[in-house]
Amino acid sequence: MTRGDTLVVVAVVALALLSAPTAGALVAPAGGMAVLRGPAGSTTVDLSSPGRYIVSGRTGDVVFEVDEGAITVTSADCPDQLCVRMGAAAPGRPVICAPNGVSATFANGPGESLDAVSR
Amino acid sequence: MLSPADRSAAQRIASTAVLLALAAVLGYLESVVLPPLPVPGLRVGLANIVVVFALATYGPRVAGIVSIGRVFVVALAAGTLGGPSFLLSLGGALAALAVMIVLASAGPLFSVIGWSVAGSAAHVAGQLLVAAALVTSAAPLALLPVSLGLSIPLGFAVGYSARLLISRVPDLSLSAAGR
Known part of the structure; x- marks a missing residue:
């Protein structure tokens, strides 16, 4: 490794550390609510009541399940199924289905409703 | 009969095509054999x-053709041209390239390992930016710290593999011998 390579590693580590507070601020702390966002808009769901939510994405449906205060993607019409493998959303770690343009993040309070969500 | 210049151009085109095919096959194999990491874009x-090999041995133009x-x-091949998956891949590839x-x-200041680590970090950052645009939310950027952190060992692995490849292909490692 050259000195320049070491600089690259230090720069990436520094970027990761510097982006941590900003990234944390992008996602609200756990407040018992989650925001489901899709191409048609967004809606807030209560994590204290179990339920199943279907969000219409760009390439198909993304199915979210709320159970015991956690929200996960149980199935999605996307090639890699990364969103299904990501597990439950957590503060600072949203669940995203990028091909469908759908995400779930924690929220503090109720938001607007989304026509494309069916429960 | 081909002139030396024509022969050189033909060899270059053939080599570029081989590298492009190899990159496509490796990318496909990775998606089939290796399970995706639980972080989008990673x-x-x-x-x-x-x-990295193409960049070290043939230069930016061939590397660009291979990457993009x-x-x-x-x-x-997957039928996703112009779709969200394509845009994610393109965003990551352009940023890394x-x-x-x-x-x-920058010359000898950086080795192929440095290129690879930086490329890996740029790739995840590029993909997360495209993902943020696709979900019309900044939420994907919350994954930036963990993605950047994980991109370092992945970049090292790719960089060392490329360096090994360059050292084992002596005829092509003209400009990259010291890297």
């Missing part, structure tokens, strides 16, 4: 071994 990046061409070839070309142009 992959081992086996295809980037070929891009691979995205188009895979998208055409741009950063690696800048480092490569």
Whole structure:
């Protein structure tokens, strides 16, 4: 490794550390609510009541399940199924289905409703 | 009979085509054999071994053809050309390629390992930016710290593999012998 390579590693580590507070601020702390966002808009769901939510994405449906205060993607019409493998959303770690343009993040309070969500 | 210049051009075109095919196959194999990492946009990046190799041995133009061409070839084969998956791949590939070309142009200050680590970080950052645009939310950027952190070992693995490849292909390692 050259000195320049070491600089690259230090720069990436520094970027990761510097982006941590900003990234944390992008996602609200756990407040018992989650925001489901899709191409048609967004809606807030209560994590204290179990339920199943279907969000219409760009390439198909993304199915979210709320159970015991956690929200996960149980199935999605996307090639890699990364969103299904990501597990439950957590503060600072949203669940995203990028091909469908759908995400779930924690929220503090109720938001607007989304026509494309069916429960 | 071909002139030396024509023969050189033909060899270059053939080599570029071979590298492009290799990158496409490695990218496909990775998606089939290796399970995706549980962070959007994060992959081992086996295809980037070929891009780093192309950049070290043939220069930015061929590396660009291999990197961007691979995205188009895979998208055409998968039927996702112009779709969200294609845009994610293209965003990551363009960001990684741009950063690696800048480092490569700096001369011996950076080795292929540095190119690869920087390219890996730029790739995840580029993909997360495209993902943020696709979900029309900044939420994907919350994954930036963990993605950047994981991109370092992945970049090292790809960079060392590329360096090993360069050292084992002596006829092609003209400009990259010291890297």
